[in-house]
Amino acid sequence: MPLTVVGLPNLVIPSSQASNAVGLLDDAWGLTIYAPAAITSTSGVAVQIEPTETGTNFLTLQSGGADVYVVQGRATVISPVPFKQIRMLSSVTEATDRIFTLTKAILV
Numbered sequence: 001m002p003l004t005v006v007g008l009p010n011l012v013i014p015s016s017q018a019s020n021a022v023g024l025l026d027d028a029w030g031l032t033i034y035a036p037a038a039i040t041s042t043s044g045v046a047v048q049i050e051p052t053e054t055g056t057n058f059l060t061l062q063s064g065g066a067d068v069y070v071v072q073g074r075a076t077v078i079s080p081v082p083f084k085q086i087r088m089l090s091s092v093t094e095a096t097d098r099i100f101t102l103t104k105a106i107l108v
Contacts, residue, residue, distance in 0.1 A: 003029060003105045011088045011100040013045070019088040019100065023053055028104035030079030031086065035070045036098050041090045044069030045098070047078070050085040058087060070100065079105075 011019040011033070025031070039045055047068045048058040061068040061078070070076045070088065081104075088100055 002108050004108045005032075005103050005105055008102040008104055011086070011102055013088055013090055013094045013098040013100075015094060015096055017090045017093055019098075021050065021058070021085045021087040022102055023085045025081050025084060025086065025104065027106045028081040029107055030077055030105040031081055032103045032105070033070050033076045033078070033088075034101040034103075035072050035074050035076070036100065037073050039072040039090070039098060040094045041092045043091060044071040045100075046089045046091070047076070048087050048089050049083040050087075051083050053084045055085070058085070058089070060089070 009022050011022055013019045047061040049061050050058045
Protein backbone atom coordinates (compact mmCIF):
# COMPACT_ATOMS: atom_id res chain seq x y z
CA MET A 1 0.00 0.00 0.00
CA PRO A 2 2.05 3.00 -1.23
CA LEU A 3 1.41 6.29 0.59
CA THR A 4 2.51 9.81 -0.16
CA VAL A 5 2.51 12.83 2.16
CA VAL A 6 0.70 15.96 0.99
CA GLY A 7 0.75 19.37 2.67
CA LEU A 8 -2.49 20.95 3.87
CA PRO A 9 -3.15 24.55 4.92
CA ASN A 10 -1.58 25.39 8.27
CA LEU A 11 -3.70 25.52 11.41
CA VAL A 12 -3.05 28.99 12.88
CA ILE A 13 -4.10 30.22 16.31
CA PRO A 14 -3.93 34.02 15.78
CA SER A 15 -3.14 35.39 19.26
CA SER A 16 -6.39 33.92 20.57
CA GLN A 17 -7.64 30.45 21.47
CA ALA A 18 -9.08 28.78 18.33
CA SER A 19 -7.37 28.15 15.01
CA ASN A 20 -8.88 28.21 11.57
CA ALA A 21 -10.58 25.01 10.45
CA VAL A 22 -9.07 22.87 7.69
CA GLY A 23 -11.01 20.44 5.52
CA LEU A 24 -9.86 18.56 2.39
CA LEU A 25 -9.60 15.39 4.45
CA ASP A 26 -11.76 12.97 2.43
CA ASP A 27 -8.83 11.08 0.93
CA ALA A 28 -6.64 11.13 4.04
CA TRP A 29 -5.40 7.80 5.39
CA GLY A 30 -3.76 9.67 8.26
CA LEU A 31 -2.97 13.20 9.45
CA THR A 32 0.15 14.54 11.12
CA ILE A 33 0.06 17.74 13.19
CA TYR A 34 3.46 19.38 13.80
CA ALA A 35 3.35 21.70 16.81
CA PRO A 36 5.41 24.89 17.03
CA ALA A 37 8.36 25.06 19.42
CA ALA A 38 6.47 27.38 21.78
CA ILE A 39 2.89 27.18 23.05
CA THR A 40 1.51 29.41 25.83
CA SER A 41 -0.83 26.72 27.17
CA THR A 42 1.15 24.49 29.52
CA SER A 43 -1.20 21.53 28.99
CA GLY A 44 -0.91 21.61 25.21
CA VAL A 45 -3.52 22.46 22.60
CA ALA A 46 -6.63 20.33 22.08
CA VAL A 47 -7.46 18.79 18.71
CA GLN A 48 -11.06 19.47 17.72
CA ILE A 49 -13.00 17.84 14.91
CA GLU A 50 -16.25 18.47 13.02
CA PRO A 51 -18.15 15.67 11.23
CA THR A 52 -19.47 17.85 8.37
CA GLU A 53 -17.85 20.00 5.70
CA THR A 54 -19.80 23.15 6.60
CA GLY A 55 -20.61 22.78 10.28
CA THR A 56 -19.23 24.72 13.21
CA ASN A 57 -20.01 22.33 16.09
CA PHE A 58 -16.47 21.23 16.83
CA LEU A 59 -15.86 18.57 19.48
CA THR A 60 -12.63 17.68 21.24
CA LEU A 61 -11.12 14.52 19.73
CA GLN A 62 -10.65 11.63 22.14
CA SER A 63 -8.59 8.48 21.85
CA GLY A 64 -8.96 5.67 24.37
CA GLY A 65 -11.27 7.87 26.46
CA ALA A 66 -8.73 10.71 26.82
CA ASP A 67 -8.73 14.10 25.10
CA VAL A 68 -6.08 14.44 22.39
CA TYR A 69 -3.61 17.29 22.96
CA VAL A 70 -0.63 18.43 20.92
CA VAL A 71 2.28 19.72 22.98
CA GLN A 72 5.02 22.09 21.90
CA GLY A 73 7.72 20.77 19.62
CA ARG A 74 6.02 17.41 19.00
CA ALA A 75 4.21 15.74 16.11
CA THR A 76 0.92 13.87 16.54
CA VAL A 77 -0.49 11.34 14.07
CA ILE A 78 -4.24 10.71 13.70
CA SER A 79 -5.43 7.63 11.80
CA PRO A 80 -8.01 6.79 10.61
CA VAL A 81 -9.61 10.14 9.74
CA PRO A 82 -13.40 9.73 10.16
CA PHE A 83 -14.24 13.46 10.19
CA LYS A 84 -14.44 16.35 7.68
CA GLN A 85 -12.72 19.28 9.46
CA ILE A 86 -10.04 19.79 12.10
CA ARG A 87 -8.90 22.75 14.20
CA MET A 88 -6.82 23.47 17.31
CA LEU A 89 -8.14 24.97 20.57
CA SER A 90 -5.91 26.38 23.30
CA SER A 91 -7.12 26.58 26.91
CA VAL A 92 -5.59 30.09 27.14
CA THR A 93 -5.09 33.02 24.82
CA GLU A 94 -1.85 32.32 22.98
CA ALA A 95 0.75 35.09 23.35
CA THR A 96 1.39 35.28 19.59
CA ASP A 97 0.32 33.49 16.43
CA ARG A 98 0.91 29.74 16.76
CA ILE A 99 1.33 27.86 13.49
CA PHE A 100 0.69 24.11 13.39
CA THR A 101 1.82 22.44 10.17
CA LEU A 102 -0.67 19.86 8.91
CA THR A 103 -0.03 17.05 6.42
CA LYS A 104 -2.03 14.08 5.23
CA ALA A 105 -0.96 10.68 4.02
CA ILE A 106 -2.92 9.47 0.99
CA LEU A 107 -2.91 6.23 -0.98
CA VAL A 108 -1.36 6.43 -4.44
